[in-house]
Amino acid sequence: MKITPQRQLLFRLLHGNLGHPSAEGLFATASSHMPGISLRTVYQTLNDLVAMGELRVINFTTGSNRFDPNTDDHHHAECMSCGGLRDVYLGDLDQVPVQGLDGFQRHATSVVFHGVCIDCSTDAPHLGPTHPATTHPSQGSHTT
Amino acid sequence: MKITPQRQLLFRLLHGNLGHPSAEGLFATASSHMPGISLRTVYQTLNDLVAMGELRVINFTTGSNRFDPNTDDHHHAECMSCGGLRDVYLGDLDQVPVQGLDGFQRHATSVVFHGVCIDCSTDAPHLGPTHPATTHPSQGSHTT
DNA sequence: ATGCAAATCTGCACGAATTGCAGATCAGGG
DNA sequence: CCCTGATCTGCAATTCGTGCAGATTTGCAT
Numbered sequence: 001m002k003i004t005p006q007r008q009l010l011f012r013l014l015h016g017n018l019g020h021p022s023a024e025g026l027f028a029t030a031s032s033h034m035p036g037i038s039l040r041t042v043y044q045t046l047n048d049l050v051a052m053g054e055l056r057v058i059n060f061t062t063g064s065n066r067f068d069p070n071t072d073d074h075h076h077a078e079c080m081s082c083g084g085l086r087d088v089y090l091g092d093l094d095q096v097p098v099q100g101l102d103g104f105q106r107h108a109t110s111v112v113f114h115g116v117c118i119d120c121s122t123d124a125p126h127l128g129p130t131h132p133a134t135t136h137p138s139q140g141s142h143t144t
Numbered sequence: 145m146k147i148t149p150q151r152q153l154l155f156r157l158l159h160g161n162l163g164h165p166s167a168e169g170l171f172a173t174a175s176s177h178m179p180g181i182s183l184r185t186v187y188q189t190l191n192d193l194v195a196m197g198e199l200r201v202i203n204f205t206t207g208s209n210r211f212d213p214n215t216d217d218h219h220h221a222e223c224m225s226c227g228g229l230r231d232v233y234l235g236d237l238d239q240v241p242v243q244g245l246d247g248f249q250r251h252a253t254s255v256v257f258h259g260v261c262i263d264c265s266t267d268a269p270h271l272g273p274t275h276p277a278t279t280h281p282s283q284g285s286h287t288t
Numbered sequence: 289a290t291g292c293a294a295a296t297c298t299g300c301a302c303g304a305a306t307t308g309c310a311g312a313t314c315a316g317g318g
Numbered sequence: 319c320c321c322t323g324a325t326c327t328g329c330a331a332t333t334c335g336t337g338c339a340g341a342t343t344t345g346c347a348t
Contacts, residue, residue, distance in 0.1 A: 021210065022211070023211070036327085038328070040326075040328075043305095044307095049211075050211075055215070056211070057209050058212055058229065065204060067193075067199050070162070076202065079248075086248065100233055101221055103261070104257065106257050106259045108259070111253065111255050113248065115248055118248065145295090146295060148296065148343075167335085181297085187335065191336095207304075209305085
């Protein structure tokens with residue numbers, strides 16, 4: 001991986017950044033330091049960093065929204081391989097005390113377990129993790 | 145709210161549906177039962193149900209992705225008002241036993257606290273919850 | 289039954305976020 | 319200093335949703 005001024009700038013902007021910036025936001029800041037830098041380059045670099053595990057993505061736009069007619073207080077387990085979701089019931093987490101929330105007013109808590117569902121780990125136990133797409137159909141939807 | 149065949153069909157498709165379907169998925173299934181139904185109507189109806197609290201949205205496409213250079217094992221608190229994110233440290237949840245996961249292989253766990261940050265609850269304590277947009281700038285990014 | 293206004297449905301254009309491509313440039317080993 | 323593969327940039331294309339305007343339909347009031 002070559003060292004280019006664009007990358008140096010982005011690394012600098014990200015280092016220690018606790019603001020959870022978006023690609024557009026970084027592009028804006030980066031542009032003020034280096035007019036002409038391409039938004040495409042920002043996306044490119046961010047993707048590279050994520051691939052290298054040096055950066056995390058929050059609330060991935062995993063394609064489209066999913067809907068759940070189950071309005072009970074529950075959580076989900078998402079398969080990294082097929083994208084399927086399974087319901088998971090945990091106790092009432094809103095009562096569990098949490099430190100470091102300071103004045104943040106908690107209204108709800110959502111937990112998501114990331115991993116591999118039974119179907120996927122069975123489909124190819126010998127192969128490395130499949131990439132999101134291996135579908136396990138189910139009435140125009142996903143299940144895990 | 146009027147009763148139309150389109151809505152009856154969608155209600156039927158959603159009732160007890162544990163597959164966490166996407167709008168497109170429901171549209172596909174709905175189309176096979178009622179050729180000609182509009183994708184726009186599916187979105188419309190889903191939005192209405194969500195507004196009525198009869199349906200939940202999973203992993204909302206909150207506009208764009210956010211990046212976090214902090215690769216430590218941590219979680220987030222998201223402000224429903226300004227969209228800001230704050231880091232929250234919890235213990236190693238991957239060790240906590242969870243029931244109902246059956247053969248699901250847990251690789252990581254992510255927790256998100258939904259609520260209102262200090263800034264927002266201070267900005268207008270007398271007003272009802274603001275809608276996502278009230279920004280609390282911070283170097284081309286968000287913080288809570 | 290019949291009339292009607294308001295609520296809906298549909299098709300299509302538009303908007304936001306992100307990626308695919310192709311050609312121009314640049315980093316850096318030999 | 320040269321050369322080749324890695325990068326950068328601009329633009330087109332995609333995907334998921336929403337805004338709109340006109341054609342229909344529902345359901346209360348006759």
